[in-house]
Each structure stands twice: as structure tokens, then as C-alpha cells.
Amino acid sequence: MKIDLHHVTKHFGAFTALDRVDLDIGSGELVALLGPSGSGKTTLLRIIAGLDWPDVGEVRFDGEDALSRSIGERNVGFVFQQYALFRHMSVFENVAFGLRARRRSRRLREAEIRARVEKLLDLVQLDGLAGRLPNQLSGGQRQRVALARALAIEPRVLLLDEPFGALDAKVRKELRRWLRQLHDEIRVTSVFVTHDQEEALEVADRVVVLDRGRIEQAGPPSEVYERPASAFVHEFIGESVALPVAIEFGVVRFAGRTLALDAQGTPNGDANLFIRPYEMVIEADSAAAPLRGTVRRVHGLGPARRVEIALPADGSEHIIEVDAPRSQEVVVGQVVGLRPNDYRIFAASA
């Protein structure tokens, strides 16, 4: 099912949780809402679900107004961060809850309920644990019960709030891969909230980056990572090296010196130059390179080493960390040149 959000705005007292959010989610898509805490991502998810209502704006499911419907009428599967399993019910009864809660006229026969629950437990690989109580399960198992319970009502949308937040690192990785596979199998439109960029980039078809109630960028993981639309996205996703620069009519200046770099159309004033650590090339010949600095520390194992370089800046120094291939010789104290292979410049926000 397709979800359209138009101008969704929500205030909590003086705090603006969402500020005119526009977003279209395609049928069968798996979308990640990514942002720091307080960015409004959970509020947005709860509004789609019908657990919260916007002050202004529209939410449409397949073109139909969803805001006039309660959560029970929207037919959404919601997986809570802490799972919210019914602690006094067995795994089986938890999964069957939505089927048993139906109005008498729509209720399935016991045998059908049984068959459907068993099929779902099989799908989430929990067959054999049907009789357990939630507190007899591990975190990962509880997560899958919560998912099976949400899927039991054959939801038109699956919404997940920090689905892996409460799990330890190893289980999280496994479940991530598993959720992706499950989505490829059942193809239900899904939205999940996360503050973990790695999670969003690995699992989602499309990543929506939120900050302070606004969408900063929405796009496929590769696009969000390789072509960040703002300074915030650049810093939030992946590792960044930031250099405070000034732009004067297309000329990039750092610490009073002009750099031989293109300003990328950035307007006059203070700006920040962003680079990924692996985009910076260290050159032994410091004279020809746009930037020059002194090597302070070399550390790290593996194919690339991490090099700390001090750039002289107005009487003090600005330290940046870049990658250097293991084959390249870099010595502490050496003066080196730095040439960004790729970079992005964003005007500093006032």
C-alpha cells in the first residue's frame, strides 16, 4: 500500500516535533526514518500508525484519508521498541491476539486461527516455542514474536519503532539481515525508525534523514551516503572530516590562505568543507597540494591506517584524521600535502 504524507506538522507545547513533512512511500517499499533523538522520527511513525495525530497535514493510505480512522481501523502492524508483548499470554496467544480480538462476525474459526498462528511462528522461526511466556524468551526471540503478532492481522503497512534498539550487537546484525529477507518474501510496505545509520543503510530501500522535525534528505542508501544534501546529513551518516572555510566570490579560503579548490557554487560567507577520510590523498610533495600539514600520529591496523594531521590555522592548528593506504610511507613529524579527491562544501548555517 502507498502512503502519502503532506505538510505533516506536530507541536508538543512549544517544541516542534515535526515541521511540514512531505513524504511519499511507495507500495512494497522498505523505508528507514533515520535521525538523532528528538528529530521527530518516532512521532512521524506514530502519526502514520494512528497513535498520534498531527496538528496540521494529511496522511493518505492509497489516496484515502487515514486521519479520520483510529489505529484499529487502519490495519497497521506496529512493532514497539520494547516489544510490548502481553506478559501473561503464551507466545501462541500473543500472536493470536489480533485474530481473537476481532468482532464476532469477522472472527475466524479456532482451527483457522491455529493454522495461521502456526504458519507465522514458522515464518519467524519460533515453532516449538508456542507455549512459552514472553519472559522465558531471549531478546531476539521476543522481537520475532512481536513481529509475528503484528503480521497476524495481515497489515497493509508494517511499522517498526527502533526494532533492533534493545538487542546486543551480534543479534542485531543477524536480525537485520533476517528482516530484509523477510521483507523480500512478504513485500508489505514497511517503515522503521532508527538512530543507527549503519542499520538504515544496510536494511532499507530508501533512507529518510530527519533533523529537528524536518526531512533533510530522502533517497536510496548509496545516494544519501555519496551525495549528502546538507552538512547535517554529511556529518550524521558515515565518517566526516570537516574544515571551516570562507567563500569569497567562488574562491575557497582556509585560515587566510586560498585553496586551489572549486567552491561548488556556494554563496559568499562562512562555510564548511566536508570530506570522507578515504577521499583525502596524502602527497609527499607538499608544495603542489591544496592543503599542507604536519603528521602528528599514525595508528590503526588493516588495509588503511588512520593519520592525524595538524593544519596550521590562525596561530593555532586544526587537526583532521584521514586514511592512508598501508603501502604509503607516512612518518610522524613529516610535512605532507593533502589533496581531496572528492569533497562537498555547504554554507555554514547562521
Add this chain to the structure above:
Amino acid sequence: MTFQPVTFRGAPAKLGALGARPLAAPGTKRGVSNVRADPAPMRLAVITVAVVFLGLFIVVPLVNVFAQALSKGVFAYFSAITHPDALAAIRLTLVAAGISVGLNLVFGVVAAWAITKYEFRGKSLLITAIDMPFSVSPVISGLVFVLLFGAQGYFGSWLQAHDVAVIFALPGIVLATVFVTFPFVARELIPLMREQGTQDEEAALSLGASGLYTFFRVTLPNVKWALLYGVLLCNARAMGEFGAVSVVSGHVRGETNTMPLHVEILYNEYQFMAAFAVASLLALLALITLLAKEVLAARAAKEQAP
């Protein structure tokens, strides 16, 4: 916006908390203050004081109640508690407690629900008001109703004109009992429901359950042990209440005397054995309450969710 429950859920915090917690963590270095490292005589002295105090002030009087009650033999004991006045007192106590506990069960659940699941103006006032009966002398609680519904009270003449008896009758006794015991259920539920948050209810609603279905299948089972515990305490207090009921009852023998009032009358008439016989029933109630409390605590601990 999202409520994150702490790890301890499913049981009222005070159930089983005592004893589970070690008195002090073992110190890692010498010289660190540590209860277990106290010298033996000190430990012995502390334990002795505690045990002697308990024996002197709790066990001896309790045993004495039963000893006095049975001092003239089992037959006299049974005739004392089956005296028509005694039976009337027992009946009245059961009826008054039954109604009061029922009302407070409903009130307690509604108040706890309102306080923990909704935001509204005057919420802190309601929380304070719930605790008021604990801080007001029971005599005052009784007097309030006399001033409201007594012959000289605000509604007294209207009630008299319509031939409704409140004071010196069952309604007055129930009112006073309800007032004195209304914190018990609400106070057990509020901390637990606050800790559990609203996620379970939200989950049930998202699965298409109606509000009533959610309440009976999710909310109530989540608080069932705390609720039973609150009802138990409420009942014990309702049956044992003396001060407030004494003011509104009028002490009409065989009609408006509850068990505690009956005990007092018998005692004042020097019928010590009979007084202790009826008192022994109240003492028995206390013991059963304690036992039931322990059973509930054990069941709650067993079902303790993540």
C-alpha cells in the same frame, strides 16, 4: 515521547523486595564498612533487640487474644461468637466491608487509570487527595459525614423529610469505611501502571481490539496481582475500622454495631471473655491476610515479566 519501562515489571515493587536485597555489598578492601564484617556480639545484640521487640509487642498480645478467648473453654467461646448480637455484628461487618471494597475496587482502578494513562489539569491534586484518608484522623473522617448527613447536617433535614437514614445506619457506616479505605487499591496500582506505561494497550488497539477488550484482556491481567493485594489490604482495614465507624454508627446493639464496635461494648461491660472471642475473629482475619499476602507475593514474583 516513548516510555521506556524499567526492568522490574509485573509485580508491585514492595512485594518480595524485602529479603531479596542483600544488606550490603561485600567490600572489596579491608576497612570498607560492611555489615557482614561487624563483630559477632554486635550482630547478636541487634538481632536480639529486633526479636525481643517483635515478641513483646506483637506475638505476646496476639497469643493473649486467643488465650483469653479460650479461657473458659471451647463451648463458651463458640457461644460468645454465636450470640445473636455477635452474629449481627459479623453480618454487618461483612456487608459493610463487601460494599466498601467493591466500591473502592472500581474507584481505585478508575483513579489509577486516569492518573497513569491520561494528562489532565488537577492531576497532582487528585494524587494528593487519594492519600488524604491516610493523613486524616479516622474520627474526623466519621465526623465529616455526621456534619453532612446528620440531623443537624447540611442534608439532614432533606434526608429526614424523605425518610432516608444515613447516619446511625448502614449507609453511614459504608460511607465512613469507603472514605477511610479508598487509598489502598489506587496506591497499589498507580506505581505499577505508571511503570508499565501505555504500550501494551497501544499494541492491543493496533491489533484491532476494542477499548473494553483491551481493558479486560490486557490492562487488568497486567495489574492483577497488585490489584488483589490492594483489595486484600483494603478489606483488612475495612473490617477492622473503628474510629470513623464509631462516630457514624450510633452503637445500636444488634443493628449498627460492627465487630470492632461490638468488641468495645463487650469489653466496657466487663464481658472480657466474649470481647476476646470476637476479637479473636479479627485477629484471625489479620493472620489470614498476612498469609494471603505472602501467597500473592510468591505468585507475583513467579510471573514477573521481563
